Amino acid sequence: MKEKTVYLCSECGYENAKWFGKCPSCGAWNTMSEFKVKPEVQTRGVLQKPRGLSKPSTLSQIETRDEERFLSGIGELDRVLGGGAVHGSFVLVGGEPGIGKSTLLLQMCQEMCKNATVLYVSGEESLRQIKLRATRLKISPPSLFVLAETDMEQILAETDNLAPDILIVDSIQTVYRAEVSAAPGGATQIKECAMALMQYAKSHNVTIFIVGHVNKEGALAGPKILEHMVDCVLYFEGEPSGSFRCLRAAKNRYGSTNEIGVFEMSDHGLLEVENPSAAMLAGHPADASGNCIACTMEGTRPILAEIQALVAKTAFGVPRRTAAGVDYNRMVLLLAILEKRAGLFLSGSDTYVNVVGGMRLDEPAVDLPMLLATVSSFRDKPLPEGVMAFGEVGLTGELRAVSAAAQRIQEAWRLGFHTCIMPRQDLGDKGLPKEMNIVQVQNIAEAIQAVL
Ligand code: TYD
Ligand code: MG
Numbered sequence: 225m226k227e228k229t230v231y232l233c234s235e236c237g238y239e240n241a242k243w244f245g246k247c248p249s250c251g252a253w254n255t256m257s258e259f260k261v262k263p264e265v266q267t268r269g270v271l272q273k274p275r276g277l278s279k280p281s282t283l284s285q286i287e288t289r290d291e292e293r294f295l296s297g298i299g300e301l302d303r304v305l306g307g308g309a310v311h312g313s314f315v316l317v318g319g320e321p322g323i324g325k326s327t328l329l330l331q332m333c334q335e336m337c338k339n340a341t342v343l344y345v346s347g348e349e350s351l352r353q354i355k356l357r358a359t360r361l362k363i364s365p366p367s368l369f370v371l372a373e374t375d376m377e378q379i380l381a382e383t384d385n386l387a388p389d390i391l392i393v394d395s396i397q398t399v400y401r402a403e404v405s406a407a408p409g410g411a412t413q414i415k416e417c418a419m420a421l422m423q424y425a426k427s428h429n430v431t432i433f434i435v436g437h438v439n440k441e442g443a444l445a446g447p448k449i450l451e452h453m454v455d456c457v458l459y460f461e462g463e464p465s466g467s468f469r470c471l472r473a474a475k476n477r478y479g480s481t482n483e484i485g486v487f488e489m490s491d492h493g494l495l496e497v498e499n500p501s502a503a504m505l506a507g508h509p510a511d512a513s514g515n516c517i518a519c520t521m522e523g524t525r526p527i528l529a530e531i532q533a534l535v536a537k538t539a540f541g542v543p544r545r546t547a548a549g550v551d552y553n554r555m556v557l558l559l560a561i562l563e564k565r566a567g568l569f570l571s572g573s574d575t576y577v578n579v580v581g582g583m584r585l586d587e588p589a590v591d592l593p594m595l596l597a598t599v600s601s602f603r604d605k606p607l608p609e610g611v612m613a614f615g616e617v618g619l620t621g622e623l624r625a626v627s628a629a630a631q632r633i634q635e636a637w638r639l640g641f642h643t644c645i646m647p648r649q650d651l652g653d654k655g656l657p658k659e660m661n662i663v664q665v666q667n668i669a670e671a672i673q674a675v676l
Contacts, residue, residue, distance in 0.1 A: 227260040227405070228260070229241070229258055229259070229260055230258075230259050231244070231256040231257065231258055231259070232256065232257060232259055232410075232411045232412055232436040233249060233250060233252065233255045233256050234255045234257060234344070234410065235247065235250050235252040235255045235412070235490050236249050236250035236252070236449070237312070237411045237415055238250065238256075238448035239317045242255075243256050243258070244256050250372065251596075254518060257410075259405070259406045259410075259412050260406075260468060262407045265345040267655065268548065268549055269500050280517070281359050285377075291310055291311075291312050291478070292310070292311045293305075293307055293308030293309060293311065293345070293616070294308055294309045294311065294336050294339075294340055294389070294390060294431060294462065295308040295335065295336070296308065296309070296332040296335055296336055297332070297334065297335025297336070297566040298328075298331065298332055298335070298473065298485075298494075299485075299496055299498070300485030300486060300487060300496045300497070300498075301328065301332060301471065302484055302636060303483050303485055304471050304472065304484065304485045305458075305473070305476070305478070305479060305521075306456075306473075306476055306478045306480060306483070307455060307479060308558055309390075309431050309433075310431070310455070310478045311389075311431055312425055312426065312429040312430065312431060313425070313431055313432075313455040313456065313477070313478065314421065314422050314425045314426075314431075314432050314434075314453070314454045314455050314456075315431070315432070315433045315434070315454060315455065315456040315457075315458065316396075316433075316434050316435075316436050316450055316451070316454040316456065316457045317329065317433060317434070317436070317458045317460060318435075318436045318437070318438050318458065318460070319437070319438055319459060319460035319461060320437070320438050320458050320461075321437050321553065322327070323460050323461065323462060323469060324460060324469055324487070324489055324494055325394070325395075325435045325460055326346075326348070326349070326357070326394050326435065326491075327357070327361065327493050327494055328460065328471075328487075328494055328525070329344070329392050329394065329433060329435065329619060330344070330354070330357060330358060330361060330363070330487050330493075331361055331363065331493055331494060332585065333363070333365045333368045333392075333479040334363040334365050336365075336390060337365035337366055337367045337368050338366075340367070340388075340389035340390050341367045341386065341388040341390070342365065342368050342369065342387050342388055342389070342390045342391075342392065343367070343369045343370075343371060343383060343386055343388040343390070343391050343392070343468075344368060344369070344370045344371070344392045344394070345370075345371045345372075345373055345379050345382075345391065345393050345394065345399075346370065346371070346372050346394045347372070347373065347374040347393075347394065347395060347398030347399050348394060348395060348398055349372065349394075350372055351370055351372050354370050354372075355370075360492070360493070361492060361493040362492060369386060369388065372407065374398050374399050374400060375399070375400065375401075375402060376399050376400060376401045376402075376416075376417050376420055377401070377402065379393070379399065380420065380424060383424070383428075383430070384555065387428075387589065388430065389430065389431065390430065390431045390432075391421075391425075391430050391431070391432045391433070391662075392432075392433045392434075392435075393421065393432065393433070393434045393435065394434075394435040395434070395435035395436060395437055396414055396417060396418060396434045396435065396436050396450070397409040397414065397436065397437050399413075399417045400413050400417065401413065401416050401417055401420065404416045411449060413531050414449060414450065415449045418434065418450055419451070419453065422453050422454070425474045433467075434454075436450060436504065438459070444564070444630055451474075451475060454475070455475075455476070455477040455478065456473060456475060456476045456477065456478065456479075457473065457474040457475040457476075458471055458472065458473055458474070459471070459472050459473075459474055462651055463629060467488050467489045467490070468486065468487070468488055468497070468503070468581055468582055468583075469486070469487040469488070469494065470484050470485070470486055470487075470583070470584075471484060471485035471486075471487065472484050472485075480523060480524075482521075482522065482523035482524070483522070483523035483524070483525070484522045484523060484525075486500040486503070488503070489660045500525075500526035500527050501526075501527050501529075501635060501638075501639050502639060503581070504527065504528060504529045504530065504580065504581045504583060505528055505529075505530060505639065507580075508530050510606075510609045511606050512581015512605075512606055512607070513601055513603070513604045513605055513606045514532055514533045514534055514597055514598075514600050514601030514604075515530055515532045515533070515597050515600070515606075516529075516530075516531050516533075516593040516594070516596040516597040516600065516607055516611070516613055517529070517530055517587070517593065517611070517612040517613070517614070517636070517641065518530075518531050518585060518589070518590045518592075518593035518594070518613065518614060519612055519614050519632040519635060519636055520583075520585050520587050520589060520590055520614075520626065521589070521628050521631070521632070526631045526632045526634075526635035527581045527583070527635075528612065528627065528635060528636060528639060528641075529579055529580065529581065529585060529594050530579070530581075531549075531550070531577065531578070531579055531580075531585070531590065531594050531597045532577070532578045532579075532580060532597060533576065533577050533578075533594070533597035533598040533600070533601045533619060534573050534574075534575070534576045534601055534614045535570065535573045535574070535575050535577065535579075535598060535601040535602040536573060536576075537572065537573055538572055538573055538574050539574075543571060543572065543573055543574050543575070544574040544575075544576075544670070545559070545575050545576075546575075546576050546577070547576075547578075548577070548578045548579065549577075549578060549579025549582070549584050549585055550579060550584075550585055550586075550590060550594060551586060554588075554591070554594075555575070555577050557619075558591060558594055558595050558598070558617060559575060559598070561595075561617060561619065561621055561668065562595060562598065562599065563669070564621075565620065565621030565667070565668060565669070566599075566621065566668055566672060568599060568602060570598075570602065573602070575598060576623070577594060577597070577598070587626075588614060588616035588617075588624075588626065589616060589626040589627075589632075590614070591615065591616050591617040591618075592615035592617060592623065592645065592646075592647075592668075592671060593612075593613045593614065595617060595668060595671075596613055596645070596671065596672070596675060596676070599676055600676060601674050603676060605676055607675050607676065608643070608675060609639070610641050610642040610643055610676055611641065611643045611645065612632075612636040612641040612643070612644050612645070612646075613644070613645040613646065613671070613675075614626060614629070614644075614645075614646055615645070615646050615665075615671075616647070617668060620667075621667045621668045621669065622666065622667050622668075623646075623647035623648070623665055623666060623667060623668065624647055625647050625648075625649035626646075626647065626649075629649060629651055630647060630651055630652065630655075630656055632644075632646075633646075633651075633656055633657070633660060633662065634656070634657065634661075637657040637660050642658075642659065642660060642661055643661040643663065644660060644661070644662050644663065645661075645663050645665060645671055645674055645675060646662065646663070646664055646665070647664065647665065647666075648664045648665070648666055
């Protein structure tokens with residue numbers, strides 16, 4: 225049969241019979257590349273099925289068992305998944321190479337194997353390497369089967385033979401379907417392989433985890449192709465130099481996407497960080513200027529983090545501003561508010577803001593601590609010891625209420641903080657610690673006056 229030529233965008237997977245300089249779907253330039261596709265692959269899918277195989281049904285006709293889940297035994301991972309992996313779900317674990325995806329999934333097998341059969345397919349490592357890694361992690365899951373294979377047909381044939389409850393494919397970039405004439409790792413192969421796995425997961429009620437490497441731009445290779453196909457997208461991220469790793473759900477059909485899991489990479493694999501606040505605050509200098517403790521909500525969990533600021537005289541004409549761990553534009557906005565509403569002239573100073581421990585704080589509630597850290601550095605005066613702050617700052621310099629204030633106060637109290645600077649808002653009576661000194665302020669001038 226004659227091969228057909230299609231053009232595929234490597235960014236978003238858009239497909240067309242014509243070549244475009246600019247992808248009509250995602251707008252990226254120069255990403256369309258040519259692929260030869262055999263017609264049987266082109267016209268595969270539902271349209272080819274004989275009639276009568278699938279029938280419409282009402283919701284009440286559909287039989288379901290209770291949403292059953294596999295627990296991984298790793299509390300942080302289960303929380304991000306929304307309480308374990310749902311049977312028959314399709315989960316994508318993404319992250320930069322070397323961040324610890326394979327380690328996490330292998331560690332997960334230890335507990336899952338207790339009541340499930342797991343098949344771990346690796347296209348990147350040999351069986352010996354997997355064994356060595358398991359030995360290093362000190363795990364020997366009894367019903368874990370490993371397979372080093374990259375051919376999709378082989379993988380699915382072996383999966384059929386073994387009939388495991390859980391299938392792990394590490395990674396989607398290394399597997400390929402022989403009848404698709406495109407290189408493994410390209411958009412076409414990724415799309416075809418993920419589609420085959422998705423159909424397998426749904427038809428055989430097998431839970432499938434796939435690993436996807438994220439490219440330098442921070443997007444999964446062909447991100448949109450994969451994201452709409454899977455039930456959950458988990459991103460594993462962290463500063464390459466630091467040992468903390470954060471697992472976030474970017475999409476979850478079976479739970480919230482706000483939860484994060486915090487891990488630390490050690491000699492014996494990933495350790496759960498059950499008390500991230502304490503870990504983030506380790507080494508916090510009590511009497512240095514230019515730092516303030518913030519409390520951010522990650523899903524249902526309050527986490528304390530230290531924000532540092534350094535304000536120094538500008539050596540050249542234009543002041544430098546850099547932000548790590550907080551939004552750059554938000555920081556510049558806060559500096560403008562400080563200048564306009566609190567009379568603090570920072571236009572002759574370089575300003576650097578950093579969140580210790582490589583955490584990323586994207587919540588408006590970190591406005592106030594960021595601002596206090598900056599003022600503290602500007603005046604070279606440390607905040608009093610034991611102070612924590614949270615609150616959103618408005619453009620007129622007013623402080624706006626934030627959610628879950630009581631929880632933030634409780635977390636700060638638990639870690640030994642005794643004063644909390646916060647916006648004026650109703651706290652209710654949800655068992656707040658009585659000894660906590662809660663200072664409610666209306667605007668930034670009041671906040672600065674309260675502590676500096
Ligand atoms: P890995 O899980 O192979 O990353 P990925 O699958 O995301 O590419 O993790 C590799 C890194 O983790 C590697 O740099 C070494 C480090 N590591 C440890 O520090 N301790 C360990 O016990 C293991 C297994 C890996
Ligand atoms: Mg790996």
